[in-house]
Amino acid sequence: MTVTKEAPVAGEPTVHPRRSWTANVFKARESGIVLALIVLVAFTATQNSRFLSGQSIRDILLGTAILAVLAVGQAIVMITRNIDLSVGSVLGLAAFAVGSLMRDNPGLPVIVALLAGLGVGAVCGLVNGALVRFGQVPALVVTLGTLYAYRGVSYFWAGGQQINADKLPASFLDFGTASVLGVPWLVLIALLVLVAAGIVLRSYPAGRELYAMGSSPQAAQLAGIRVGRNTTAAFLVSGALAGLAGVLFAARFGTVDAAAGTGYELNVVAAAVVGGVAVFGGSGSAWGAGLGALLLTVIGSALAVLDINQFWQQAIVGALILLAIGADRLVAVRVAKALKKRDSHV
Amino acid sequence: MSDQGNRLGRLLSWDAAVVLVTVTVLIVASGAVENFGTSRNFTFLLLDLLPIALVALPMTFIIVTGEIDLSVASTLGLTSAVMGSLWDAGLSIETIIPLCIVLGAVLGALNGFFVTVLKLPSLAVTIGTLALYRGLAFVVLGDGAVADFPRAYTSWVTGTLGDGPIPNVLVPLAVVALVFGVVLHATPIGRGVFAAGAGEQAARFAGIRTGRLKFWLYVVSGAVAGVAGVLWTLRYSSARADNGYGLELAVVAAVLLGGVSIFGGKGTLPGVLAGVVLLASLQNALRLQDVSNEALNIVTGVLLIVSVLLPNIVSSARTALRRRHRATAPSAVSPER
Numbered sequence: 001m002t003v004t005k006e007a008p009v010a011g012e013p014t015v016h017p018r019r020s021w022t023a024n025v026f027k028a029r030e031s032g033i034v035l036a037l038i039v040l041v042a043f044t045a046t047q048n049s050r051f052l053s054g055q056s057i058r059d060i061l062l063g064t065a066i067l068a069v070l071a072v073g074q075a076i077v078m079i080t081r082n083i084d085l086s087v088g089s090v091l092g093l094a095a096f097a098v099g100s101l102m103r104d105n106p107g108l109p110v111i112v113a114l115l116a117g118l119g120v121g122a123v124c125g126l127v128n129g130a131l132v133r134f135g136q137v138p139a140l141v142v143t144l145g146t147l148y149a150y151r152g153v154s155y156f157w158a159g160g161q162q163i164n165a166d167k168l169p170a171s172f173l174d175f176g177t178a179s180v181l182g183v184p185w186l187v188l189i190a191l192l193v194l195v196a197a198g199i200v201l202r203s204y205p206a207g208r209e210l211y212a213m214g215s216s217p218q219a220a221q222l223a224g225i226r227v228g229r230n231t232t233a234a235f236l237v238s239g240a241l242a243g244l245a246g247v248l249f250a251a252r253f254g255t256v257d258a259a260a261g262t263g264y265e266l267n268v269v270a271a272a273v274v275g276g277v278a279v280f281g282g283s284g285s286a287w288g289a290g291l292g293a294l295l296l297t298v299i300g301s302a303l304a305v306l307d308i309n310q311f312w313q314q315a316i317v318g319a320l321i322l323l324a325i326g327a328d329r330l331v332a333v334r335v336a337k338a339l340k341k342r343d344s345h346v
Numbered sequence: 347m348s349d350q351g352n353r354l355g356r357l358l359s360w361d362a363a364v365v366l367v368t369v370t371v372l373i374v375a376s377g378a379v380e381n382f383g384t385s386r387n388f389t390f391l392l393l394d395l396l397p398i399a400l401v402a403l404p405m406t407f408i409i410v411t412g413e414i415d416l417s418v419a420s421t422l423g424l425t426s427a428v429m430g431s432l433w434d435a436g437l438s439i440e441t442i443i444p445l446c447i448v449l450g451a452v453l454g455a456l457n458g459f460f461v462t463v464l465k466l467p468s469l470a471v472t473i474g475t476l477a478l479y480r481g482l483a484f485v486v487l488g489d490g491a492v493a494d495f496p497r498a499y500t501s502w503v504t505g506t507l508g509d510g511p512i513p514n515v516l517v518p519l520a521v522v523a524l525v526f527g528v529v530l531h532a533t534p535i536g537r538g539v540f541a542a543g544a545g546e547q548a549a550r551f552a553g554i555r556t557g558r559l560k561f562w563l564y565v566v567s568g569a570v571a572g573v574a575g576v577l578w579t580l581r582y583s584s585a586r587a588d589n590g591y592g593l594e595l596a597v598v599a600a601v602l603l604g605g606v607s608i609f610g611g612k613g614t615l616p617g618v619l620a621g622v623v624l625l626a627s628l629q630n631a632l633r634l635q636d637v638s639n640e641a642l643n644i645v646t647g648v649l650l651i652v653s654v655l656l657p658n659i660v661s662s663a664r665t666a667l668r669r670r671h672r673a674t675a676p677s678a679v680s681p682e683r
Contacts, residue, residue, distance in 0.1 A: 083469070131651060131655070135651075135654065135655045135658055135659075136658050137608075137651070137654045137655060137658065138608055138609075138654075140414075140469060140608075141598075141602065141608055141650065141651070141654050142651060142654075144595060144598065144647075144650065145599075145647040145648065145650035145651035146647060146651070147595075147647065148592075148595055148643040148644070148646055148647035148650075149643065149644050149647030149648055149651075150647075151640070151643055152640055152641055152642070152643035152644030152645075152647065153644065154640075155638065155640030155641060155643070156638075156640070156641050156644065258640065266473070266476070266477050269473060270477070273470065279467055279469065279470040280467060309485060309488075311481060311484035311485045311488065311489075311587075312481065312485055313481070314477050314478075314480060314481030314484065315477070315478050315481025315482050315484075315485055316481070317477045317478075317481065318474050318475060318476070318477030318478025318479070318480075318481055319474075319478055321470065321473060321474030321477065321478075322460065322471065322474040322475070322478065325466050325467070325470045325471065325474065326460075326464060326466065329464055329465065329466055
């Protein structure tokens with residue numbers, strides 16, 4: 001009896017080096033994305049100097065901003081070992097809601113649009129969270145269902161009409177293009193989201209609890225973490241961020257119909273997974289998700305510049321998802337092997 | 347007591363309930379929806395549910411083992427696109443069709459390889475191949491379409507037996523469904539599928555090679571999606587890269603509606619077929635009422651959620667009921683305590 005009780009105490013010192021070992025690997029993973037980015041940008045730039053023009057970089061950053069906001073929300077949900085497939089539909093619903101709000105009330109300040117988008121998204125996210133929590137149903141099924149349900153609501157509401165740029169107030173459209181000290185507003189907002197989520201996930205108890213839930217839901221429950229409440233909160237945040245992304249979408253493109261954001265969920269999941277967020281929960285970071293979003297956007301832009309058929313983009317997204325989860329698995333196997341080896345020496 | 351519980355259980359049996367709801371929908375729709383009961387619409391209804399039913403057969407096996415295949419609709423699209431470009435290239439249809447089915451099997455084998463050899467989560471793998479296969483479909487065929495397939499084939503697929511309402515293609519489908527049903531419910535393979543879903547480790551200790559089993563299920567799923575791609579192309583006489591877009595939702599919804607547990611280990615094929623008919627006839631009836639395709643998405647999405655929520659609600663209600671019985675039963679025997 002006493003022996004078994006002592007065992008975990010004796011094993012404790014090994015916990016620390018183990019964690020730093022995996023941390024290093026994941027750091028290497030993120031630096032791998034940076035390396036891929038540098039190679040891709042360098043190669044594309046040598047083929048066509050237009051790629052590094054101010055306009056091109058601006059377009060890439062604007063595209064990344066919207067995808068990164070979505071990917072951060074997805075990362076938060078995926079860290080808890082759930083998934084939110086409904087983000088593209090939430091984006092569309094929020095974009096249409098905010099678009100018609102601004103069209104009908106041209107005097108409203110932009111901050112109202114942002115809050116309205118956040119609100120619409122938060123409600124959608126809350127529905128997802130409540131269904132997952134109280135229905136005891138896998139998030140995959142719930143959000144696959146709401147992916148179609150929310151999109152249906154958009155179509156029902158929009159009924160084939162489109163909100164065009166000339167119907168939207170100038171202040172709102174300016175927000176989509178204006179910049180502060182050369183940095184577009186959309187990019188600033190995305191950076192703000194990235195930093196806030198990064199800090200909360202990394203350094204706050206609420207953030208650490210999400211990792212614990214993803215690593216082992218049962219252990220987290222036993223450790224007194226309020227798993228149900230946190231799950232709902234994660235979906236709420238993901239939905240709210242998708243709503244925010246909807247506002248950014250409407251402001252950037254100025255044209256919104258019921259189909260806005262169709263199929264985005266794939267790119268969002270891809271950005272998070274490529275950025276090192278594990279589909280089985282418990283690891284990943286907001287930074288990684290942001291980097292993944294940047295990589296996907298750069299790939300899309302590079303394909304256009306290199307005159308490669310844009311249809312390749314979706315295939316590349318799929319291949320990248322497979323590559324990323326394969327790499328994840330490889331790392332996990334190597335870590336397990338290294339641990340086994342060390343344990344056998346002890 | 348237990349007798350009463352059994353009867354309650356049978357009444358609440360999911361399969362029976364789905365069949366009952368399906369029959370009710372069919373009867374109500376025939377009475378209330380104009381043109382629903384006509385034999386022409388009946389043919390269309392059957393042709394519409396055909397690809398869903400076909401793909402749902404292997405999907406049932408896969409979900410019962412506790413895995414999932416979200417790439418089926420993209421496999422359908424890619425086979426359709428390849429079928430179109432091969433036809434454009436001048437191959438004969440008799441060569442193209444088997445090639446397309448083999449292609450489907452290869453695409454399924456790739457899923458199976460990732461899931462069983464590399465041991466990656468099937469959800470992530472098939473989200474990846476969902477994007478990959480659909481992207482490749484567009485790479486192969488772009489956003490154009492290839493039509494002018496031989497009339498003999500297209501008219502057979504859209505044609506009916508004699509002058510009746512039953513489509514020709516329903517006959518082979520019925521045979522295939524029967525084979526899948528027998529394999530799932532009356533052979534060692536089927537028992538292996540249920541065992542793998544109920545407890546993978548236990549199944550392995552019992553001598554079932556769960557990895558190999560799952561691999562072949564993905565191969566079959568891909569091949570069947572290939573067949574569905576061929577039939578889809580012939581039915582609309584149009585090979586397009588976006589054929590069958592979003593079909594995975596309808597298939598997963600029908601399978602779960604049919605009483606298969608998303609957690610694996612539970613489900614019946616007759617239940618799934620009832621789920622397919624229910625979903626297809628609801629959509630058909632609503633479409634006849636001029637409800638837009640997009641609004642139908644709400645119905646499908648909500649049905650999907652309800653079909654996973656309801657069993658949980660029923661089972662927790664049942665536990666609560668049983669607890670209440672247990673609480674009241676002793677007090678009836680000895681009221682003083």
